[in-house]
Amino acid sequence: MTGALVLRTSDPEQTRQLAAAVAGLVEPGDVIALSGELGAGKTCFVQGAARGLGVEVAVTSPTFVLVRSYRGRLPVVHVDVYRLQRLQDVLDLGDEVFAPDVVTFVEWGDAITALLPQDRLDVEIVHADETGDDAPSRCVRLTPYGSWSARSEALRGALGPWLGGPPC
Ligand code: ADP
Ligand code: MG
Numbered sequence: 001m002t003g004a005l006v007l008r009t010s011d012p013e014q015t016r017q018l019a020a021a022v023a024g025l026v027e028p029g030d031v032i033a034l035s036g037e038l039g040a041g042k043t044c045f046v047q048g049a050a051r052g053l054g055v056e057v058a059v060t061s062p063t064f065v066l067v068r069s070y071r072g073r074l075p076v077v078h079v080d081v082y083r084l085q086r087l088q089d090v091l092d093l094g095d096e097v098f099a100p101d102v103v104t105f106v107e108w109g110d111a112i113t114a115l116l117p118q119d120r121l122d123v124e125i126v127h128a129d130e131t132g133d134d135a136p137s138r139c140v141r142l143t144p145y146g147s148w149s150a151r152s153e154a155l156r157g158a159l160g161p162w163l164g165g166p167p168c
């Protein structure tokens with residue numbers, strides 16, 4: 001792991017734009033694991049990343065179906081393990097997730113760390129203010145591992161607009 005990047009977004013669209021900037025660095029086989037409480041903005045981040053990857057249809061939370069797939073510059077797979085009963089249910093998805101030719105986003109990835117590849121980008125989103133759950137600012141912590149560490153300078157470059165913004 002190289003250093004984590006922590007950025008503040010002030011509304012959902014900024015979170016989507018930040019995610020789209022991250023998506024510009026995505027390569028086949030990448031896994032991006034999202035954590036943060038309900039309503040933190042995990043799905044919002046995936047929506048922005050999918051948009052950045054050229055997905056043209058609306059991305060909605062796969063909470064009840066576990067996984068949805070989209071066609072973009074790369075195939076995009078969106079997993080949400082919030083309602084997962086057994087780890088085996090993820091394994092049963094087989095080649096659909098964590099495949100070498102797709103990019104896989106996992107909401108609540110921290111709940112299934114054992115199943116995630118070590119080479120990944122962790123994205124943790126938290127409310128930035130103590131002013132209540134409706135306040136729009138979020139702190140987004142990006143922690144690169146493996147091949148993402150090798151891309152961390154590029155990541156820093158892509159996130160320039162946010163790195164110069166208000167701190168978290
Ligand atoms: P999660 O998937 O983590 O449960 P969602 O992305 O579904 O969260 O929902 C996040 C909610 O918070 C949305 O209603 C969104 O409009 C709102 N929101 C407010 N500010 C932000 C922000 N800065 N970034 C992301 N979402 C935000
Ligand atoms: Mg969600």
